Amino acid sequence: MSALWRSSERAAAACVRALGGPAAKWLSRIVGFSMCASVKYGSRGPALIPRMKTKHRVYYIALFSVVLLGLIATGAFQFWPHSIESAAEWSVDRRSVHDAPLVRLPANSPIPERGDLSCRMHTCFNVYSCGYNPKNRIKVYIYPLQRYVDELGTPISSTGLSREYNELLSAISDSDFYTDDVSRACLLVPSIDVLNQNSLRVRETAQALAMLPRWDRGTNHLLFNMLPGGPPDYNTALDVPRDKALLAGGGFSTWTYRQGYDVSIPVYSPLSAEVDLPERPPGPRRYFILSSQTALHREYRGELERLKEENGEAVLLLDKCSNLSQGAVSSRKRCYKSQVFDYPQILQESSFCVVLRGARLGQAILSDVLQAGCVPVILADSYILPFSEVLDWKRASVVIPEDKLPEIYTILKGIPHRQVEEMQRQARWFWDAYFRSMKAIGLTTLQIINDRIYPYAARSYEQWNNPPVVQWSSVNSPLFLPLIPPRSPGFTAVVLTYDRVESLFRVITEISKVPSLAKLLVVWNNQNKSPPEESLWPKINVPLKVVRTKENKLSNRFFPYDEIETEAVLAIDDDIIMLTSDELQFGYEVWREFPDRLVGYPGRLHLWDHEMGKWKYESEWTNEVSMVLTGAAFYHKYFNYLYTYKMPGDIKNWVDAHMNCEDIAMNFLVANITGKAPIKVTPRKKFKCPECTAIDGLSLDQTHMVERSECINKFASVFGTMPLKVVEHRADPVLYKDDFPEKLKSFPNIGSL
């Protein structure tokens, strides 16, 4: 018994250890006790149960209710104190920065080494602390806020925590990146605000950094700085010694930027929060070139003025207003001589906006310009553009060497206007996605670092650079490499059948004559009946496999069976006996030239019914084709995989429920992902054979047509667009219907409808 007690106590202690904290201490007794009880009765349990058979119900009800009670009790215990705590947090939430603990820096406290220019991710970054994780996401820890003062009590920074840095840190802490567990953190962000070097005391800030509990020579620490350097020479990176810390800096030059280590960020423009500039559709604007910077070097201003003289109205050269009464508004006004313009609204009136370097390379105006959808003309030699590691600036800006300032008019005039519109749209999109707030800037920075640590899960070029409208309208085909696969592996014919054995056997015999057939796969969709015995099947010289399905579903025909070993799949119904071997072989040859498309025989068309205001299915003699029937069609096995696992919405279920339209669904799927039309081969218009009488009447049936139209409408709404592409051509053999001896033609036996 005592042994029992001991062991149960140990178990309880384990529980308590797991629970942790004094709050749970009282529990140990109860738990220990009940554990003891359970152990005690547990030993006699097995003998008891058989005798209780008759009263099972009562017993189970009792057991169930007890478990339920236990659950409720646990739940209450778990969440009750917790909810109080979070309420407390809520109330203290509105705290003041002045409540942050004060830290006095000893005068002789150590200073980190200066930033190491040779740092790279593989030398200065400790990748072990990021670890392997299934989400491929780094964890970021933020140091709690502290107020640092020197020995005399003077703060190390004139502003302390700035609004922007506060926003940035809140954004990180609200994001998926955040962890409050410093031991699990991959990246550590100090709460010391170094956004603006001018408001800092460099030496003391460095000391404060070195005092951070996990500083460790700055390893895996990330600092955000937007205004680096100070007079007179304005260095292009933060002057605060920071050892191995990563720097997200605005205004890097190619000499201070450690490629693949630092992150170049924009200089945030506080105006973007103040002024709401609605997006303006791209197009020609009143002014061609606009310069609105106020503190330009006189050399530059001189050159711009010359530009203005040469090109007159097309160039607008603004400066700050000298005659306005001083005040906060002055930052929102710009003047040309006595003319006053609203800033930043005036930016929307110009196609190109000049962004010249100032004392610093990074300029906040870049953000305003992008917001206005004005194409920035960036003249800042050696400047590393914001987020240049992932953003393709060539699509949103024009970068011109400073030397060429006098030539910008000619250079910009040479840009096609469609490209200007493209850049205007792109510029605005960059602002929307990456410049608009401190949150956007901060999270983009973290994502870039995340991409470096998990490069195999990095966001793609398209994800970074394509505005939503392009993402929506563009296609990136999964089979993008131009390839013409060799003839030799041939194709696998997949015959879907239910019980028409006789017809099936005829189909098999016919297809087996096609030279490039590699394998025949019969998908037996009838669960109530077994396929015929092996001996009864036609003898053919390629392997024949029968797959039995679990349910009679149309989707089974498009399942990516392992038995399909070739790229090319011929889907064929068990009643398609009219196709000649030449037709099939030619179909395969055409597929080889278009392996990313559906290649089929009878073509169909979708039409917009203006009266009804919806899509209509058309099978009459038309001059156009947008679908091919999959009663017999070649396609890439990849589309089987897509159909089975990636079909959007409930289309698959719809098809199985209606036992119809699987071919339309396939046409939608392929057209949507490749952006290409199917290829209709040979003149064939219908799958019709002399002896199949009314069975094929299915296609003619009026209700059938209505249902097919419905399918198109349904699928179009699921895809959110009409992906089908209409073409006016079909593929025939080169010498089709040519006046040429038939026996010399490769595919003479083609031409019936």
Next chain:
Amino acid sequence: MQAKKRYLALLSAAASLVLLFCLGGVQVPATSSSRGGGGGGGPGRRRHPAAERPWPRFSDPLPSFAPPESHSDAAAEEEAEERGAHSSPRLKRDVNSSVYRARRCRMESCFDFSACERNGFKVYVYPQQKGDKISESYANILSAIEGSRFYTSDPGQACLLVLGLDTLDRDQLSPQYVHNLKGKVQGQPLWNGGRNHLIFNLYSGTWPDYTEDLGFDIGLAMLAKASVGAENFRPGFDVSIPLFSKEHPRAGGERGSLRSNTIPPFRKYVLVFKGKRYLTGIGSDTRNALYHVHNAEDVVLLTTCKHGKDWQKHKDARCDRDNAEYDKYDYREMLHNSTFCLVPRGRRLGSFRFLEALQAACVPVMLSNGWELPFSEVINWNTAAVIGDERLLLQIPSTVRSIHQDKILALRQQTQFLWEAYFSSVEKIVLTTLEIIQDRVFQHTSRSSLMWNSHPGGLFAMPQYSVYLGDFPFYYAQLGVKPYPKFTAVIHAVTPLVSQSQPILKLLTAVAKSHHCAQIIILWNCDKPLPAKHRWPATSVPVIVIEGENKVSSHCCETGGFFLESPVPRSVDFAFTVWQSFPERIVGYPARSHFWDSNKERWGYTSKWTNDYSMVLTGAAIYHRYYHYLYTNYLPASLKNMVDQLANCEDILMNFLVSAVTKLPPIKVTQKKQYKETMMGQSSRASRWADPDHFAQRQTCMNKFASWFGTMPLVHSQMRLDPVLFKDQVSILRKKYRDIERL
């Protein structure tokens, strides 16, 4: 019984309670411990619990980081300006170029742009001095430059200069090593401290530490170097090139080995490697650890200790076992049957394995920390390789296994694209290097990342043509735009063709009727004067007549397509709608074919009616106007001159060019078969076709072209595109293209 039941109930209640606490309790420690850790050992270790939540919401008004009044930059600048202390930007640039030299060179500080602006991007190659032996690879590099459109023989014209001295192998122990390079280089009269020079290098440093030192002072010269480490790489100035072997072909090169996209995309092995393990010297830390990951099933990582003569002396405990395992597998077999190929650093950061894996469509898994990957300035390697970290070797298997099959499919195709676009020959490597530098020099007309990283690649997409991607035939799908729905007809009127001007005017009328025609350009190259004004038919589209010129400047037209030269197919509209589906190909009528004549060991040309074709005549064809530009600007003068002199073969050359770009055959549409006969009567070609020399010339042309391209780019097709209802037994009234039916 009752008591027992009660006990049982109690028992289960207790059990469930314990269970729930134990399970539920897991959450409690997580929160409580983190709360303790929030203070992180700092002064605020035991604070109010509320202070330990993520990042508090502060209620006080916080100052902006850059208050507008003292918008520090502006204010400071003005102040500085007033004081006159702020140096002029020009001065600042000059200071930069004097400070940032040698190892800190950048284009801004070490490169002289002025020569390039004067004469365009021209490259000069030093003549080889007698007695200087150069390696085969370097000879290939130099001849690739000399054969390119950038070459100039006048150093005064040059924007970039390339040494005639072999700098490829700077390993002192190598037989190829050129001694006293320092003196020789300094002695070059044009050296000028290395300014605007480009130096190619494959190997640097030697045993045991293999530094990246070239053994001579390169001064301000740019380096195109293999296996370059990020520490030594001057971004935006140097170019990282791949390591290639002596056998790497000069031009053309083998195609990628991927023939088809198998589904599922997995191969027999997941990850393979076979290579040396160095017992002495650097470069083997990772390779020594590979056996930890090797599982002899789907992850096969093999090393051998056998290298050099005295490996036995240094051999360690694992050597015998490793060597035995090593001999069990065949490298080629593994390479082509593996999804991923490990590319760990060797003595140097890069290895031949990289290109081998790329060609074999085996996705490279890089384990070479700090290696600046080849052409990393423009190629986004994440789309074609898995960039691993040597420190995380043990995670590599699980990393590659976690990669989704869609991604594998994409990675694999991208390896093939990159291999064929930039790596398959020395010429491509050299041209890519030059194009990258050209992009830097003319920054505002440079390629976007999309142009470099998607088919057909940067060498075929010339930004000088247009900076708008929609002006090229390649990017419609990626941008979600459509080709311009109009074409420009270019009618080429040459002397014997127009005995009377009637046919031309007839053609003009016919073409102008097309709904898709935007304008017509007539190139009048006849001895005869233009027909009188009143004889010109009235057309609804503008007609431009250019006299005495042979070529159309490619910027002439806003429209997407080109319809060239004479004969009059009635079905322009149909061909044009076909072209809209295949804007990157040539769509034409009469087709021709090529074949390999194994008796004569050369390519043959045939105009017989065959079941397949690989060219369409451009006498009447629709193609994107960009190809016009490419024809004029991409092809070397030698080929163009040959075509001009022969007055023949221009269509073959165009077909070669387009197929080299697309890797696909042209498209033939329904054609009037009597074409040849009717043409015979009136065209200049009549006489030419009849001429047996004409045919022989075309044969010769084909072989000349194939040797310049280094390979045969033409591809056969077996199909022709007809209107959907072509020759169908249905009322002609139902048919849209009735003209074609009557052919």
